[in-house]
Amino acid sequence: MLNLALSVLCSSLIFVIFKLFSTYKIQTLYAIITNYVVAFLVGLVLYDGDVNFNEIVNKSWFLGTLALGVFFIIVFNLMARASQVAGVAVASVATKMSLVMPVVFGVMFYKEALSVFQIIGILLALAAVYFASMKEKSIVLSKKALLLPLLVFLGSGIIDICMKYFQENHLDPEEVAIFSSMVFGFAALTGFVFIGIKAMKNPAKVNFRNIAGGIVLGVPNYFSIFFLIRALQNKGFDSAAIFTLNNVAIVMLSTLLGIIIFKEKLSLKNCGGIVLAIVSIMLVALF
Template sequence: MIALALSVLSSTLIFVVFKLYDVYKVQTLYAIVMNYIVACATGFFLYDGSVEFGQLFNTSWFWGPILMGMLFITIFNLMAKTAQVSGVSVASVATKMSLVIPVIFGIWLYNESLSWIQVVGIALALVAVYLASLKEKHIVINRKDLLLPFLVFLGSGIIDTSIKYFEELHLTDAEVPIFSSMIFGCAALSGLIFIGIQSKKTPVKANFRNVLGGIALGVPNYFSIYFLIIALRSDMLSSAAIFTLNNVAIVMASTLTGILLFKERLTLKNWGGVVLAVLSIVLVALF
């Protein structure tokens, strides 16, 4: 539970850093790529052992971080596009509701069992995520724009499911730091390629704020994944329960942090989401 709490804390710090990007006019895409580089370096620093590419190439999980890294940067761009087209709330809901995918796969692939009280808790968690994530008063999504939030939903769910898959079948405790590091390293490489393609239209300019923003984001970003994997490797709760608790606690902590630090105002629906989030955590964790 300590590892899960630290994962939630790290993810909440990510929310705070993103908020500060608006304040200090940090260019998100460039800071995101820098963040991946820093997160990758953090993992290599924490890895207790020598790093040999040939040795890594022979591991059973080598291709996982490559595919997940490309998916990371793709989903980030899809989230940004969804926020622009349909609103921030739609992007946030699509991302967090994706917890359904790893929950279903946890029950189906790994024969995890849930009590009926936990099932009720997961259902309440989905409602809580939806209500707490609604920031715009009126949300209208055109049918032609449904593809974007669906792809964000699907991609986010695939990332979480992949983390569980490799943790369950391929990783040892000692390999967790280097596995997490490689995910971010591949994401950084994908981001640099994307920026390189973009630079043909928009020249890249060095910006100290972007670098600093990437450093501030990279460390908590690494630990959000690292501690999530550690939590999944514990036997206290099923992966379905852990993914539910992780996502709901992040939404609740981020919402409350927004109120305390950034003076955000919540609607009645948002407060209802926070209350349901607390209730769902109690049901999933204690029963």
């Protein structure tokens, strides 16, 4: 349970840090790339074994870390933008609603059966993202305010599916640190490629504020994944229970932090969306 609690804390801090980026005029892309370099180095430091890249390349999960690295930086940028545009609470709800996607994946590819409660939960999850994204003073919804949480929802769901797949089929317990490190390393490499292409038109300048923001983000980002995988390896709880506790706790803690730190005001519809989020998670995972 300690691993799960630490994962929740680190994941919630990510949304808060994203929100602070706009406050302190930190350029999100550059800070995110720095964050992945930091997360990569943290993983290498924590790995108990000898780091032999020739052996790592031959691991069954290696190509998966490459694909996940590319996907991580895309989704992370979307999460950052959603936190800044729609708010910490909305971004955390959209991210954690992704729980429904591994369930649907299990039904389609592993022929798992859905109960009536789970079907209701999936429908409630979609409604939750919609209502949590609505702005109080406008009947006409901003396309960006709806599109960003939706993309975060889809992207986070795909990452959840991949994480569970690799943890179940390819990872040994002692490989968690190096696996996480390689994912973050490839995410950083993807970011550098993007910056290199961008710099051909507009040369990039070193900004120490962006680097500092990336360092602050990198540590909780790494441990959010590290502790979640460690929690999933606990045989005392099945993955549905772990994802349930993890996602509900992050939604609640992120919302509280958004209200306390940033004085975010939630409309009645936003509050209803958050309540629907919690109910849908419970229905999908526990029934």
